[in-house]
Each structure stands twice: as C-alpha cells, then as structure tokens.
Amino acid sequence: MIQEVLxxxxxxAVIICPECGEKVHVKPGKELQHIVLERTCTCGAxxxxxxxxxxxxxxxxxxxxxxxxxxxxxxxxKDISEIGASFEGNVRGLEIGSFYNLKIKISEDWVKVxxxxxxxxxxxxxxxxxxxxxxxxxxxxxxLLSS
Numbered sequence: 735m736i737q738e739v740l741x742x743x744x745x746x747a748v749i750i751c752p753e754c755g756e757k758v759h760v761k762p763g764k765e766l767q768h769i770v771l772e773r774t775c776t777c778g779a780x781x782x783x784x785x786x787x788x789x790x791x792x793x794x795x796x797x798x799x800x801x802x803x804x805x806x807x808x809x810x811x812k813d814i815s816e817i818g819a820s821f822e823g824n825v826r827g828l829e830i831g832s833f834y835n836l837k838i839k840i841s842e843d844w845v846k847v848x849x850x851x852x853x854x855x856x857x858x859x860x861x862x863x864x865x866x867x868x869x870x871x872x873x874x875x876x877x878l879l880s881s
Contacts, residue, residue, distance in 0.1 A: 736770055737783040740791070753779035791815060793878050801825055802835040809859075811838050816874060818852070818862040828854050833864065840877050845870045 741747045741762065749758045754777040767785045774780050797811040799821055809823030819838070828834075828851050837846045847870055853860030866874075 735782075737781060739783050739785050741767065741785055741787045747785055749773065749783060751775040751777060751779055752781050753777055791878065792819075795877075798839045799823075800837040802837065809836075812858070814838070814840075814874060814877070816863075816871065816878065818849075818860065820853075820858055820860045822857050823859070824857065825859060828859060830854060834861075836861065840873050843873050845873050 735752075737749075737752065739747045739749055745761050747760050747762060749760060750756070751758075754775060756775055756777065762785045767787055770782055770784050772780060772782055792813045792815040794813050795811055797814070799809040799811045801807040801809045801821070801823060803825065807823055807825055809821040809825070811819050811821045813820050819836075821836075830851055830853070832851050834849055834851070835846060836849045837844050839845075847866055848864040849861035850864050851859060852862050
C-alpha cells in the first residue's frame with residue numbers, strides 16, 4: 735500500500751510510520767512531489783509514500799455521468815473532490831477554461847453541476863465545480879466521508 739502524505743500550503747508534511755506511528759515533519763522539494771518514494775523508518779519498517787499537494791482530497795470512484803455539451807455524452811467519473819473531478823469519455827474538442835454542465839450519479843442521487851475544464855489528456859478530462867450549491871455539495875461530501 736502507498737501512503738498519501740498531504741503537503742500543507744506552507745510546504746510542510748507529516749510522515750507517519752504505519753508500523754510504529756512515529757511522526758516525522760518534512761518539507762519536501764518539488765522534485766519529490768507526486769512520485770512514489772520508498773522510506774525506511776527508524777524502527778526499521780519500510781513503506782512507500784507519495785507527497786501530494788492537492789488542496790482538497792480526491793477519492794477514486796466509478797460513477798456514471800452525463801456530459802451535457804452539444805449532445806449528451808455518457809462519461810465515467812474516475813475521481814471526485816469537494817472542488818472538482820475527473821472523468822473519462824468520448825469527448826473531443828474541449829478547450830481549457832470552457833464551461834459545461836455535468837450530471838453525476840452518486841448513490842441514488844443525480845447531481846447536476848456547472849463545471850470548468852481545467853485539464854484535457856486524451857479521453858481524461860479534469861474539471862472544477864463552479865458555484866456548486868449546498869445540497870449538491872452535501873451529497874459529494876457525504877460520499878467523500880464514507881468509507
């Protein structure tokens with residue numbers, strides 16, 4: 735298993751040994767971020783970790799979605815956070831910064847959100863949520879907090 739270690743806005747992170755619980759405060763440079771690293775604790779335990787700079791935790795998922803462009807395009811939501819998501823689907827010609835509506839089925843609820851395209855990589859699209867309302871946010875947060 736790979737331990738995800740979040741980096742604070744000031745650049746600090748806390749590595750916690752999964753064996754003994756020892757905490758080590760570090761300030762990893764950019765060259766160490768977003769790659770899998772191997773670490774040996776003072777107790778001798780070896781484990782893998784990755785430093786992550788995301789401001790909001792993302793959770794992997796596989797939700798059905800509908801990307802509302804010129805026509806409705808079925809997509810699969812691959813991960814989601816309070817501020818955005820990424821999905822895969824047969825969408826083409828998207829420009830970074832453009833706005834689209836997206837419907838996501840989380841459990842039994844359909845959440846319709848206005849999104850802004852922030853990343854396009856072949857069939858994977860990263861989006862941020864725009865003006866998400868309290869009810870929509872509550873559904874997403876409930877999923878993020880569930881196990």
